[in-house]
Amino acid sequence: MSARVALVTGSNKGIGLAIVRALCKQFQGDVYLTARDVGRGQEAVASLASEGLTALFHQLDISDLNSITTAAAYFKDKYGGVDVLVNNAAIAFKVADTAPFAVQAEVTLKTNFFATRDMLTHFLPIIKAGGRVVNVSSFVSSRALNQCSAALQERFRSEDITEEELVGLMQRFVDEAKKGEHKQGGWPETAYGISKTGLTTLSMILARRLSKERPHDGILLNACCPGWVRTDMAGPKAPKSPDEGAVTPVYLALLPPGATEPHGKFVSDKEVQPW
Secondary structure: OOOOEEEEOOOOOHHHHHHHHHHHHHOOOEEEEEEOOHHHHHHHHHHHHOOOOOOEEEEOOOOOHHHHHHHHHHHHHHHOOEEEEEEOOOOOOOOOOOOOHHHHHHHHHHHHHHHHHHHHHHHHHHEEEEEEEEEEOOHHHHHHHHHOOHHHHHHHHOOOOOHHHHHHHHHHHHHHHHOOOOOOOOOOOOHHHHHHHHHHHHHHHHHHHHHHHOOOOOOEEEEEEOOOEOEOOOEOOOOEOHHHHOHHHHHHHOOOOOOOOOOOOEEEOOEEOOO
16 A cells, blocks of 8 residues: 555645645645745745644746646656645736736636646646535635626536536637727626636546446545635635635645545535536
């Protein structure tokens, strides 16, 4: 038996670091903190060590396909795969940011949807039986969904939407935003919201695929909202601390062996939410 292993993307600060901290305390196995920047990642590992917690470090930049494939090969070779994957890495423009919406749409979706999808494409095949996959989404995903046109809402909620169709819709949003035509296309004025609508929908698609292709492996894959958390991204006024924000992602990461649900759901405050 190879050792069990958990991996959290974008985890040198904020909610990601809090998730690693909680897993160090609760997960029976090796816990990997990952970051784009090696120095920042190692500093975060050292800060956990000062709390008496042991995390390991692996460099991982989800926007770099080579970094993803290198990491996937490492975990497959060393551990025979991954037991827990938490896709936490994400970006958000500040409300006051003056970057044009076209730029915000392209940059935000590149990381939050397309790069996270690349992670899932390369890591899902190496998720071990009994594994847990958690995609950190946001309550703004359902808010943005409700602001989409009726036709778009119908597709995002549909049980038969494919990954290819979803990717096409996400690309369409970016293309229409670049032309200033996204509102006519039925999209709301929120690049972050749409990136997370895409991620939550992708989670549901991939969960259905796992149930079909690996029905006996007991893998549970969900999207979740950590809540509004005081981080560099969300700002100092948010009501939750990072450790409080980590509660639901960690709950999903540590669903007990033999659990069959939630799976393919959007979860907030440990409760399945309507979609």
